[in-house]
Amino acid sequence: MEKHLTRIALFAALIAALGLLPKLTLTSGIPITAQSMGIMLAGTILGARNGALSVLLFLFLVALGLPLLAGGRGGLGVFFGPTLGYLIGFAIGAYVTGLVAERFTNRMSFVAALSGAVVGGIVVVTICGIIGMAVMMDVSLVTATGFALPFIPGDLIKAGITAAITAAFWKARPSLANAA
Amino acid sequence: MIGALSARPTALHRVSAGVKLVVLCVFCTGVSMAGWPGAGWVGLACVLLGGLALGPWFAGLILRDLKGPAFIAALIFGFQWVAGRFDLGVSLAGTLLACISAAMMLSRTTSPAELLDVIDGWLARLRLPRKYRQRLALAIALTLRFIPAISGRADVLRLAHLARSPKRAGWRLVTPLAIGTLDEADQAADALRARAHIE
Amino acid sequence: MIEAARPSETSPVRVTLEDVSLAIDGRQVFERLSLDLTPGHVGLIGRNGAGKSQLLRMIAGLVTPDSGQVRVDGFDPAKDRRRATATIGFVFQNPDHALLFPTVIEELSFGPKAQGATKAQAEQVADDLLVRFGVPAWRDRLVHSLSQGQKHLLGLMAACTNGPKLLILDEVFAGLDLPTSRSLRHILNGLGMARIEANHDLAALAGCDRVLRIAGGAVGDDGAADPVIARYMSEMEALPLAPGAL
Ligand SMILES: Nc1ncnc2c1ncn2[C@@H]1O[C@H](COP(=O)(O)OP(=O)(O)OP(=O)(O)O)[C@@H](O)[C@H]1O
Ligand SMILES: [Mg+2]
Numbered sequence: 001m002e003k004h005l006t007r008i009a010l011f012a013a014l015i016a017a018l019g020l021l022p023k024l025t026l027t028s029g030i031p032i033t034a035q036s037m038g039i040m041l042a043g044t045i046l047g048a049r050n051g052a053l054s055v056l057l058f059l060f061l062v063a064l065g066l067p068l069l070a071g072g073r074g075g076l077g078v079f080f081g082p083t084l085g086y087l088i089g090f091a092i093g094a095y096v097t098g099l100v101a102e103r104f105t106n107r108m109s110f111v112a113a114l115s116g117a118v119v120g121g122i123v124v125v126t127i128c129g130i131i132g133m134a135v136m137m138d139v140s141l142v143t144a145t146g147f148a149l150p151f152i153p154g155d156l157i158k159a160g161i162t163a164a165i166t167a168a169f170w171k172a173r174p175s176l177a178n179a180a
Numbered sequence: 181m182i183g184a185l186s187a188r189p190t191a192l193h194r195v196s197a198g199v200k201l202v203v204l205c206v207f208c209t210g211v212s213m214a215g216w217p218g219a220g221w222v223g224l225a226c227v228l229l230g231g232l233a234l235g236p237w238f239a240g241l242i243l244r245d246l247k248g249p250a251f252i253a254a255l256i257f258g259f260q261w262v263a264g265r266f267d268l269g270v271s272l273a274g275t276l277l278a279c280i281s282a283a284m285m286l287s288r289t290t291s292p293a294e295l296l297d298v299i300d301g302w303l304a305r306l307r308l309p310r311k312y313r314q315r316l317a318l319a320i321a322l323t324l325r326f327i328p329a330i331s332g333r334a335d336v337l338r339l340a341h342l343a344r345s346p347k348r349a350g351w352r353l354v355t356p357l358a359i360g361t362l363d364e365a366d367q368a369a370d371a372l373r374a375r376a377h378i379e
Numbered sequence: 380m381i382e383a384a385r386p387s388e389t390s391p392v393r394v395t396l397e398d399v400s401l402a403i404d405g406r407q408v409f410e411r412l413s414l415d416l417t418p419g420h421v422g423l424i425g426r427n428g429a430g431k432s433q434l435l436r437m438i439a440g441l442v443t444p445d446s447g448q449v450r451v452d453g454f455d456p457a458k459d460r461r462r463a464t465a466t467i468g469f470v471f472q473n474p475d476h477a478l479l480f481p482t483v484i485e486e487l488s489f490g491p492k493a494q495g496a497t498k499a500q501a502e503q504v505a506d507d508l509l510v511r512f513g514v515p516a517w518r519d520r521l522v523h524s525l526s527q528g529q530k531h532l533l534g535l536m537a538a539c540t541n542g543p544k545l546l547i548l549d550e551v552f553a554g555l556d557l558p559t560s561r562s563l564r565h566i567l568n569g570l571g572m573a574r575i576e577a578n579h580d581l582a583a584l585a586g587c588d589r590v591l592r593i594a595g596g597a598v599g600d601d602g603a604a605d606p607v608i609a610r611y612m613s614e615m616e617a618l619p620l621a622p623g624a625l
Pocket of ligand 1: 403404408425426427428429430431432433434
């Protein structure tokens with residue numbers, strides 16, 4: 001019990017700390033932050049349930065007013081914008097990331113983590129984000145998809161890094177792969 | 181707890197967090213459901229006037245919080261206008277800004293700890309078993325305790341990398357950071373187990 | 380229970396191990412170890428990796444042995460966690476891992492609260508403890524902002540919040556300067572609780588009523604402090620200084 005609790009809590013802290021790392025800016029000018037990689041990592045390293053719980057915990061702290069989102073944003077206000085779908089998608093995405101990775105014999109191999117991160121961390125998060133934008137901005141799904149597309153290349157890079165980190169993680173702590 | 185809370189007190193700091201949360205919900209629902217394009221802007225004006233009443237510096241604080249959202253609101257408005265839906269654009273942008281400004285007003289005047297107490301009280305009334313509420317409170321405290329520790333660790337790793345490599349560390353830090361976080365979590369679990377019986 | 384942090388000089392604790400075996404990641408650390416302790420002040424010595432920390436963790440009920448029985452005052456500390464956390468205080472070597480809360484008051488009121496005290500009662504326990512340790516001004520300090528030595532003291536205080544009969548100390552003085560470790564030791568002596576303590580600073584164990592030396596997964600030497608420590612020292616000084624000896 002204690003182990004689940006502390007892992008959930010400390011990964012929420014890791015997601016917050018990753019928001020403080022410097023941004024990378026792609027040639028397209030779209031900035032990508034390490035924070036959304038934290039979401040994928042929560043799914044690949046902690047597994048579906050604990051990963052999703054740690055993302056929910058992180059979001060809850062943001063809602064309480066702590067400035068933990070990348071760029072120092074926090075407070076209930078962030079849940080009213082068109083990015084609401086993405087925030088919800090983070091929690092679902094972490095869950096699906098873990099779920100997909102767990103289909104493989106070794107859930108922490110590069111391929112398993114990459115599949116999880118792409119399906120959960122990109123497809124699911126982006127779909128939630130698109131629906132969110134369509135609802136909040138009152139535009140069609142096609143239009144909202146247009147808004148979401150520029151972020152995909154950055155997300156693919158992040159999924160690749162996530163998979164590499166997860167595989168390195170598994171080498172360093174092999175027993176973790178069994179005990180999700 | 182740190183956070184968006186403004187250190188300089190206002191009259192609104194003294195209002196109970198529960199009341200503010202309920203008012204926020206009612207306000208946002210009202211503004212979104214009004215069905216009249218100007219509703220959001222009237223709502224926004226009310227919030228800003230309220231902020232002004234608490235002190236011009238406080239209204240300034242809220243206005244600064246609205247900088248990012250204002251950009252998004254302008255985008256939404258512009259997009260809808262081009263699509264020939266001027267009224268909808270006005271309404272969406274106004275609602276967005278009204279809700280965000282009201283929410284920021286709450287976050288700026290309410291400490292996270294107080295907000296948590298209110299939510300914990302509501303969860304208790306909803307008959308959520310004590311053990312779950314205990315775990316939530318514990319998880320929040322642990323997260324807050326370890327955020328500075330983990331970002332401090334990132335700084336140490338950056339220096340260690342700098343000492344041995346001419347390249348910038350950047351995201352290379354994330355692997356040791358994640359491994360360190362997991363180890364730290366397992367040590368914390370030990371300490372937790374030594375200190376208390378968690379159901 | 381809530382009447383915490385009172386040293387109980389009266390009834391001594393009895394710690395027994397019967398045929399205890401423990402393996403970690405397939406490595407046998409202890410094999411059929413039996414012990415009967417009634418601290419006082421018991422010292423634990425042995426080389427790095429000898430198993431001192433694992434033994435202490437078994438006594439505190441933090442790890443469960445693969446076979447055999449551990450009993451503290453007749454109960455199984457790994458099973459009966461509520462009693463274990465009320466009876467045994469564990470002070471970790473590194474307070475950075477053991478301190479779990481953002482502020483000092485939260486840190487110290489956590490134990491009593493988890494034992495069932497109300498928030499007000501728990502904070503009362505914490506306040507009493509702060510006064511008793513002479514640092515009432517720390518109440519609302521951020522744990523993060525304390526110095527390393529101060530964190531060690533807070534770690535000790537946190538282990539005392541439930542008024543334990545037995546304190547377990549795993550190299551709690553490593554890395555502290557002389558005045559800090561001396562004053563911590565002075566405070567510990569004043570608490571009057573039974574203690575089991577692992578320490579590489581042999582001089583610090585000179586006052587123990589009994590010292591055990593752990594070697595090869597068993598008790599290698601056992602008895603009064605001075606002779607056990609003296610035998611250990613002469614043996615260690617005879618070891619070759621090659622990297623292979625690490
Ligand atoms: N987390 C762990 N995973 C695998 N093996 C471990 C772990 N912790 C301890 N061990 C092993 O258990 C044995 C006993 O370790 P323990 O930490 O109890 O030694 P110690 O006497 O406390 O040493 P030290 O003086 O260095 O603290 C060692 O051989 C060690 O390799
Ligand atoms: Mg040790």
